[in-house]
Amino acid sequence: MSLLNAKGQNDSVSPDLLVSGWFDKIAKKSNQPMKKALVTGASGFIGSFLVEHLLAAGYQVKVIIRTSSSLEWLADLDVECLYGRLDDRQLLERAVRDVDYIFHLAGKTRAQTDRSFYEINYKLTKNLLEIVSRSNPGLKKFTYLSSFAAAGPSRTIDPVTEEDSPAPVSSFGKSKLATERLFFNNPPVFPFVILRPALVFGPRDRVSLQFFRLLNKSVIPQINGMDHYVSLIYVKDLVNALLAAAESEETNQKIYFVAAPKAYSVSELSRLTLILLGKKGFRLHVPHKFLAGYANFKNVLHGFFKGQGNLNSDLVNELKYSFWICSSAKFQEELPFSEFHSMEESLQETIDWYSGYGWL
Numbered sequence: 526m527s528l529l530n531a532k533g534q535n536d537s538v539s540p541d542l543l544v545s546g547w548f549d550k551i552a553k554k555s556n557q558p559m560k561k562a563l564v565t566g567a568s569g570f571i572g573s574f575l576v577e578h579l580l581a582a583g584y585q586v587k588v589i590i591r592t593s594s595s596l597e598w599l600a601d602l603d604v605e606c607l608y609g610r611l612d613d614r615q616l617l618e619r620a621v622r623d624v625d626y627i628f629h630l631a632g633k634t635r636a637q638t639d640r641s642f643y644e645i646n647y648k649l650t651k652n653l654l655e656i657v658s659r660s661n662p663g664l665k666k667f668t669y670l671s672s673f674a675a676a677g678p679s680r681t682i683d684p685v686t687e688e689d690s691p692a693p694v695s696s697f698g699k700s701k702l703a704t705e706r707l708f709f710n711n712p713p714v715f716p717f718v719i720l721r722p723a724l725v726f727g728p729r730d731r732v733s734l735q736f737f738r739l740l741n742k743s744v745i746p747q748i749n750g751m752d753h754y755v756s757l758i759y760v761k762d763l764v765n766a767l768l769a770a771a772e773s774e775e776t777n778q779k780i781y782f783v784a785a786p787k788a789y790s791v792s793e794l795s796r797l798t799l800i801l802l803g804k805k806g807f808r809l810h811v812p813h814k815f816l817a818g819y820a821n822f823k824n825v826l827h828g829f830f831k832g833q834g835n836l837n838s839d840l841v842n843e844l845k846y847s848f849w850i851c852s853s854a855k856f857q858e859e860l861p862f863s864e865f866h867s868m869e870e871s872l873q874e875t876i877d878w879y880s881g882y883g884w885l
């Protein structure tokens with residue numbers, strides 16, 4: 526089913542535009558060939574920002590979403606929605622046929638079992654790549670959003686680079702690495718680029734929200750009495766990077782880390798955030814074992830209710846490691862790319878948004 530906007534309304538466009546070829550008719554009207562993009566994972570945190578960014582950049586955007594997907598962030602956007610599953614071959618064939626760019630963001634970030642990470646992150650990508658190869662071999666670029674987790678943590682304060690051998694420590698990371706390898710073991714005929722973002726934060730994100738909520742209660746979490754060091758990226762910088770990577774020929778058939786130029790210790794990040802929140806904080810030491818037990822308990826609970834918590838065993842496993850620092854120097858130099866919000870600005874915007882939505 527093809528609809529004109531995420532609300533399923535077609536009030537602003539005549540009904541004849543609802544038939545296939547909708548993109549071309551709009552393009553003809555403006556006498557300009559508009560670039561067409563397909564986004565998977567559009568209902569999610571990063572995907573919804575990417576859709577907004579593409580529209581602002583003048584793209585025509587199609588999204589594939591499940592009937593169960595929340596339309597909270599897409600409802601007011603002028604996008605073509607295809608409802609269905611990402612393993613529906615007929616739907617995918619229709620979806621990919623006439624687009625110039627594909628941004629594949631759909632993925633499982635939390636799951637109960639290794640198998641479900643693999644089923645979604647690996648198998649759906651493999652399926653999609655096969656269909657694009659057959660139905661749209663002339664695609665300008667396929668952009669896959671992998672993760673820093675595919676590479677695994679850094680051993681020291683020295684950042685991990687693209688040259689280091691990947692050593693993922695979580696099931697999520699392993700599924701992302703296996704997916705990355707699909708692209709190189711059996712290269713598609715069309716250009717692709719893979720981005721490995723560091724920890725992404727910003728408005729709409731329910732995962733980092735937990736950290737902001739603790740700080741808002743003046744609690745600075747410290748696991749096993751150690752400080753953690755992390756690379757981060759603000760969601761608006763990431764979607765900017767995604768589009769820049771897609772449009773550049775320099776990035777063809779390559780992998781890049783993307784992260785803000787400076788890494789932070791959790792203490793430093795907490796201090797900055799507390800200042801912006803206008804709060805004072807106290808350290809709460811949390812033994813890693815306690816966190817692991819709590820996550821296991823939540824896994825059982827969520828498994829029982831068929832849901833997924835934000836804190837799960839896989840994520841807790843990643844928290845065992847103190848250094849999650851990557852370098853995005855290669856990305857910044859080769860594109861080149863240098864447009865990052867300052868950390869203060871990114872945190873402030875995030876806090877303002879969380880507060881405005883009553884999430885804090």
Ligand SMILES: NC(=O)c1ccc[n+]([C@@H]2O[C@H](COP(=O)([O-])OP(=O)(O)OC[C@H]3O[C@@H](n4cnc5c(N)ncnc54)[C@H](OP(=O)(O)O)[C@@H]3O)[C@@H](O)[C@H]2O)c1
Nearest residue numbers: 566567568569570571572591594630631632671672724725
């Ligand atoms: N957030 C981060 O810090 C971070 C860091 C590195 C990489 N990434 C990667 O960025 C991508 C987007 O992450 P996010 O933070 O935006 O996550 P998110 O908010 O959980 O969004 C995930 C998206 O994937 C879709 N999805 C999940 N399982 C699916 C399935 N079986 N079939 C079809 N669609 C499915 C979801 O659709 P529904 O709405 O229908 O569930 C949603 O649109 C993921 O690939 C993730 O691995 C995220």
